[in-house]
Amino acid sequence: MSSRLAFYLLGPPRIERDSVPIKMDRRKAIALAAFLAVTGESQRRDSLVNLLWPEYDSSRGRAALRRTLHALRSTLGGDWLVVDRDQIGIDANIAPWVDVDRFHQHLATCETHGHPTSKICPTCVAPLTEAVALVRGDFLSGFSLKDSINFDDWQLFQAELLRRELSDALQRLIRWHGAQREFEPAVGYARRRLALDPLGEPAHCQLMRLYAWSGHRSAALRQYEECVVVLNDQLGVPPHRRRGGSRRPSCPPNTSPSSLPGPRPSSSKRSPSRCPSLSPARTNSPSWTGTWTRP
């Protein structure tokens, strides 16, 4: 029975064989393994040289690639790779487990439900929950080659793409759990979403509202003040100016410290009517967010 490789790339990179982490000293070998695992396609040797050794000429680059490939196969074994004179790729029959692939498979599952990808239905909840649970941090967090701008660009592109996909998935889960009045998971996901973009005023406001709706008034107030600090100080640009020129977050007035709603929103004018997509369900009707309509 062959061993099983697993690539954990959604965070600091880690490679395991049969659940045992493998130590790899060569950073280029890690980069090569990650690139092959994520692309899942055979790559021309010249392309890999250009990716990992852009400053080398072809002959020197190919020699470096051979040494790195040898180190990679010595450490991980070679049965998962298909190698010939021109190309290097992953054997589709014994492909390793890759968290990036699994993440995308979970998201793709939700694309078969017949609703826009920005919406969420009850069947989406489990795969989206599993998808976001796979993410430990930014793509290849803490890893860089430094001497290869091409790999650096690819890594940054992948990281940004995955960050956006994670943010979208979190947003859908926040809407779902908020609408179900399941505020603990909603707040947890909202905190994760804010961490992806700490300068994002809407994410601050979203978390503020969830704290308020769940009865955590002091936490909502702290979030409000944190948002003000970010907008005024850390961002370095004037925050959204509301009428009258106040330098305050552009959250709905009902989420300002002086008028935070109580634990249970009511139909009064203090309810978060300006953010219907985040309004918790007031009845058992599934029409709460406008994001899903029962067929």
Ligand SMILES: [Zn+2]
């Ligand atoms: Zn769905």
